[in-house]
Amino acid sequence: MNKYEKIRDIGKGNYGNTILVRDRKNDHYVMKIINISQMSQKEKRQCLKEVELLSKLNHPFIVKYIESYIEGDTLRIIPDLPNIYSKELNNIYKSMLIREPSYRATVQQLLVSDIVQRQLKLLIEEKIREKQSMKKPLKEKPAIENENSGANEQEVKTLLLDVVDT
Incomplete structure (x- = not known):
């Protein structure tokens, strides 16, 4: 170090x-x-x-x-x-009046973990959609796309655990 x-x-x-x-x-x-x-x-x-x-x-x-x-x-x-680490978390601490450093660290870890998991889930779903679209034959896309990515919850959880588990 x-x-x-x-x-x-x-x-x-x-x-x-x-x-x-x-x-x-x-x-x-x-x-x-x-x-x-x-x-x-x-x-x-x-x-x-x-x-x-x-x-x-x-x-x-x-x-x-x-x-x-x-x-x-x-x-x-x-x-x-990440910027959220310093600015937004400090605002959350102030609003929650968390004074004890051990509680602050726990809240901080939970919030950052949740944010990272949500961001990774979006990226993984995007990659799954790309992978699935490569397997399908090319055809005309509908004017309005379905919001469902087609990825089942288990695939996303498995990929999240592989990437996030540290």
């Missing part, structure tokens, strides 16, 4: 934890720290493939990928810090 200075913990998950960091230019980022020491080689390869996929994503609803690297037994992923 030479390039980044830890500011505070944000949350913990099944595979690692998330912290708020700042770089030498005083820009703030989120650092996801994933312990890879207990992973099999296959799991490590899968994890690195997912990081590569994240690095290629460019979508307004997905937080921008900055960089990732391995330090010791941990994989560190640095996504950009």
